[in-house]
Amino acid sequence: LAKTTQPISMDSYEGQEVNITCSHNNIATNDYITWYQQFPSQGPRFIIQGYKTKVTNEVASLFIPADRKSSTLSLPRVSLSDTAVYYCLVGDWRSGGYNKLIFGAGTRLAVHP
Amino acid sequence: DAGVIQSPRHEVTEMGQEVTLRCKPISGHDYLFWYRQTMMRGLELLIYFNNNVPIDDSGMPEDRFSAKMPNASFSTLKIQPSEPRDSAVYFCASSLDRGLGNTIYFGEGSWLTVV
Numbered sequence: 001l002a003k004t005t006q007p008i009s010m011d012s013y014e015g016q017e018v019n020i021t022c023s024h025n026n027i028a029t030n031d032y033i034t035w036y037q038q039f040p041s042q043g044p045r046f047i048i049q050g051y052k053t054k055v056t057n058e059v060a061s062l063f064i065p066a067d068r069k070s071s072t073l074s075l076p077r078v079s080l081s082d083t084a085v086y087y088c089l090v091g092d093w094r095s096g097g098y099n100k101l102i103f104g105a106g107t108r109l110a111v112h113p
Numbered sequence: 114d115a116g117v118i119q120s121p122r123h124e125v126t127e128m129g130q131e132v133t134l135r136c137k138p139i140s141g142h143d144y145l146f147w148y149r150q151t152m153m154r155g156l157e158l159l160i161y162f163n164n165n166v167p168i169d170d171s172g173m174p175e176d177r178f179s180a181k182m183p184n185a186s187f188s189t190l191k192i193q194p195s196e197p198r199d200s201a202v203y204f205c206a207s208s209l210d211r212g213l214g215n216t217i218y219f220g221e222g223s224w225l226t227v228v
Contacts, residue, residue, distance in 0.1 A: 043204045043219025098146065103156035
């Protein structure tokens with residue numbers, strides 16, 4: 001299983017761009033990189049997923065270098081409501097294999113006024 | 114879509130009592146998951162089903178825990194007898210196997226306190 005390492009916590013201010021980097025040195029060829037967000041008292045919510053290069057959606061961007069040994073979740077112009085825990089997951093759970101989907105400790109992002 | 118629906122949202126029970134948590138997955142999803150979240154252990158996968166069949170229950174902590182999925186729209190997680198260390202948030206989630214990086218949708222969770 002690909003082990004992931006991400007910062008335990010980060011602080012930011014409203015309007016700033018936040019980049020959270022996740023290391024996954026032993027990522028396998030078929031593994032995808034997925035980020036989830038969890039607000040207090042709620043279940044995790046899918047943010048973005050990618051395999052290589054750059055992926056962008058209405059919420060965030062995901063940058064993946066060519067070697068795929070790390071990835072960076074970018075949140076543009078954060079607001080107070082972006083305060084949450086962000087999880088980086090790496091794995092290939094297509095057609096099953098969900099026991100490989102491991103949520104680590106995540107990164108606790110605090111956005112300040 | 115209503116999303117994954119769990120009940121009860123909150124439950125406080127006494128040690129030794131039976132606890133039943135319920136889940137209705139998103140219609141059409143073929144995978145259903147039960148997770149447990151605590152401060153100490155984070156988010157752990159307990160068991161998951163594919164087309165109502167349990168695929169992997171290696172995360173179920175012990176025999177006091179059991180899960181069933183009698184049909185595609187309903188699942189239960191039962192703890193009997195419950196113990197204080199079972200206090201946690203239990204999440205049900207579902208997913209549709211599209212064969213490509215599937216997204217898992219979580220419910221709001223059932224907050225269990227065993228006293």
